[in-house]
Amino acid sequence: EVQLVESGGGLVQPGGSLRLSCAASGFTFSSYWMHWVRQTPGKGLMWVSRVTNSGSSTIYADSLRGRFTISRDNAKNTLYLQMNSLRAEDTAVYYCARVSPHWHFDLWGRGTLVTVSS
Amino acid sequence: DIVMTQSPDSLAVSLGERATINCKSSQSVLHSSNNKNYLAWFQQKPGQPPKLLIYWASTRESGVPDRFSGSGSGTDFTLTISTLQTEDVAVYYCQQYDSAPLTFGGGTKVEIK
Numbered sequence: 693e694v695q696l697v698e699s700g701g702g703l704v705q706p707g708g709s710l711r712l713s714c715a716a717s718g719f720t721f722s723s724y725w726m727h728w729v730r731q732t733p734g735k736g737l738m739w740v741s742r743v744t745n746s747g748s749s750t751i752y753a754d755s756l757r758g759r760f761t762i763s764r765d766n767a768k769n770t771l772y773l774q775m776n777s778l779r780a781e782d783t784a785v786y787y788c789a790r791v792s793p794h795w796h797f798d799l800w801g802r803g804t805l806v807t808v809s810s
Numbered sequence: 811d812i813v814m815t816q817s818p819d820s821l822a823v824s825l826g827e828r829a830t831i832n833c834k835s836s837q838s839v840l841h842s843s844n845n846k847n848y849l850a851w852f853q854q855k856p857g858q859p860p861k862l863l864i865y866w867a868s869t870r871e872s873g874v875p876d877r878f879s880g881s882g883s884g885t886d887f888t889l890t891i892s893t894l895q896t897e898d899v900a901v902y903y904c905q906q907y908d909s910a911p912l913t914f915g916g917g918t919k920v921e922i923k
């Protein structure tokens with residue numbers, strides 16, 4: 693089955709760190725660019741970051757650059773998001789998403805909830 | 811950044827009737843190189859991730875019922891549900907993938923009247 697499964701979310705204190713993972717299966721992970729997108733009840737969907745299929749190029753939302761790092765391990769079919777210096781406003785469900793050959797998101801994981809609170 | 815503005819925020823439609831959702835981008839998402847609009851529509855139900863309905867503004871994703879259609883070009887787009895079914899109750903989002911940062915509309919909640 694073609695799927696993405698996120699993990700690593702949870703409760704973390706402000707200023708803390710967390711690493712999210714996204715395990716891919718059922719397709720050739722190394723052929724696809726991947727993204728992270730987050731969703732908060734108040735502010736809807738927000739794009740977070742993108743990595744190319746090789747991992748050689750990454751981009752970030754301006755507001756997150758310097759705190760978040762996207763990476764991937766194609767041997768393990770896994771995408772990562774390292775989140776540092778977390779703030780209450782980073783509380784959200786984080787989704788990983790696959791980019792189709794036509795550039796749109798064609799596959800999403802079910803998401804992992806990150807809660808930043810003391 | 812390209813700002814995506816959806817309207818209305820919510821709408822209630824009778825079963826079997828038409829639902830129309832609008833999406834406007836602050837700048838064109840039409841690529842002159844291939845004459846494609848880099849605009850997608852997603853459906854999201856509670857507790858689920860967004861599901862792709864339409865890409866390139868008007869191309870229906872495989873498996874999506876043909877009552878869903880997308881139209882528009884440049885900066886103005888529409889998602890139409892021709893005959894609303896119970897299972898179509900959801901929030902619908904437009905998204906541009908023309909340029910980073912990728913951006914989403916605020917969502918339109920569709921309910922049964």
